[in-house]
Structures are given as C-alpha cells and as structure tokens.
C-alpha cells in the first residue's frame with residue numbers, strides 16, 4: 401500500500417545498512433540521517449562502498465541487513481512512493497544511444513508522470529544549456545554533454561531527494577565549476593536534499609554541509625567540512641581524505 405509522504409520525515413534515514421557480496425563486506429552497518437534540504441558528501445577511496453550505498457538507497461540493491469527510509473517511506477515495503485519524489489544521476493548508467501536527448505528526457509518525464517513534459521524539458525534545457533543538443537542522438541554527445549543531460553534527467557520530476565554519483569567527473573574545470581554553482585543555486589531555490597558521492601574534495605568542501613567518510617564499507621568519520629579540517633588539523637579536505645585513507649588518526 402502507498403502512504404502519503406510525511407513532511408516531517410528526513411530525506412534519508414539509513415540504519416545499519418549492510419551489503420555483503422560473498423566474502424566482501426561492501427557496506428558495513430552504515431547509519432546516517434540526511435535532513436531535508438541538506439547536502440551530504442559520501443566520500444571514500446575506490447571500492448569504499450559509495451555506489452553500493454547509493455544503489456541500496458534507491459532500492460536497486462536489496463541490503464543484506466539494515467533499513468532505509470526515504471522521505472519516511474520504508475524502501476523494503478513502500479519504495480515506489482519514495483522513488484516518485486527522488487531521482488539520481490550516475491555516470492555508470494548510459495541513456496539509450498539512438499534516442500535523441502529530447503526523446504530520452506520525454507521517456508523519463510512520462511515514467512515520473514511529469515504533467516507538462518515538453519515544458520519541463522524546455523525549462524531544464526534552458527537552465528543547463530542543452531537547447532541546441534535536444535535533437536541530437538544521446539550516443540553522439542561528448543562525455544561532458546552526457547553529464548549535463550544526466551543532470552537534466554535527474555531533475556525532471558522536481559525531486560525532493562537527489563542522489564548524485566560523481567556529478568562532475570568528466571567535465572572540464574570551467575563546466576564543472578558552472579555545474580557546482582548551478583547545483584548550489586538549485587538547492588537553495590528548491591530545498592532539495594542532496595547526497596553527493598565525489599572524489600573531488602574541493603567540490604565537497606564547497607557544496608556539502610556534512611561529510612560521511614567511508615573506508616572498506618565502514619563509516620570511519622563524519623562532520624561538517626570545517627569540523628573535519630579542525631579535527632585533523634588540516635587546511636583542506638584532500639589532506640583529511642588522505643589522513644583517513646592512510647589510517648592516520650585525527651589530531
């Protein structure tokens with residue numbers, strides 16, 4: 401049965417979230433709460449469990465143990481109500497290549513039941529400088545252009561919760577900066593909660609209110625960027641990341 405979304409519920413509440421692949425404990429008892437309107441960074445080295453976590457939060461992977469609530473909905477029992485109000489972007493998910501950008505966005509608009517699909521696509525294309533690309537096949541776009549299309553796809557349903565896996569991974573520095581400014585503005589205007597997995601520490605420092613540091617699937621530290629800098633006695637988050645990755649203790 402679908403339940404109405406509880407406006408007081410946090411965007412995401414994960415409790416004891418665990419994923420085991422045979423011998424590999426990809427995510428190990430991860431608990432956190434992402435409040436409405438906040439931006440959290442999910443950090444960790446290669447294989448730390450970021451993508452596995454995001455997949456479980458979206459209900460694409462069933463946890464081996466633990467629970468996730470998105471906007472108050474238990475993802476094990478009531479995930480469609482949550483998914484209608486959430487969205488995601490990942491560089492690992494390719495859009496159908498032969499469809500044009502517009503056709504791709506239309507498919508997603510219909511999947512999410514967007515009332516004025518054409519209007520919403522035109523609006524996002526204007527905001528994300530995609531208007532000239534709308535009638536090109538998605539497969540012909542450059543990596544950076546595909547990233548902007550993926551971002552448009554992730555916003556098609558005006559989500560309340562946005563999961564972004566490496567949103568600026570293949571963008572040149574100028575376009576990446578533009579996307580970061582855009583995300584900052586979007587969050588301020590929409591009140592959307594964002595969970596951002598990134599290897600770019602400057603990006604995390606700029607966009608995130610709070611950072612979750614994963615190592616081998618475990619949450620090894622967390623705090624606001626400024627709290628982490630102070631705790632480790634560092635000047636930038638990249639140095640904190642290296643301290644944690646290399647097992648150095650906080651100051």
Ligand SMILES: Nc1ncnc2c1ncn2[C@@H]1O[C@H](COP(=O)(O)OP(=O)(O)OP(=O)(O)O)[C@@H](O)[C@H]1O
Nearest residue numbers: 421424425426444445446447448449450451452453
């Ligand atoms: N389908 C799978 N089968 C077996 N092991 C898997 C599977 N998917 C992920 N893993 C393992 O789970 C662990 C976490 O992987 P995950 O992709 O979540 O890490 P990540 O933090 O997203 O890494 P990266 O930064 O490299 O993208 C890794 O040890 C990985 O090898």
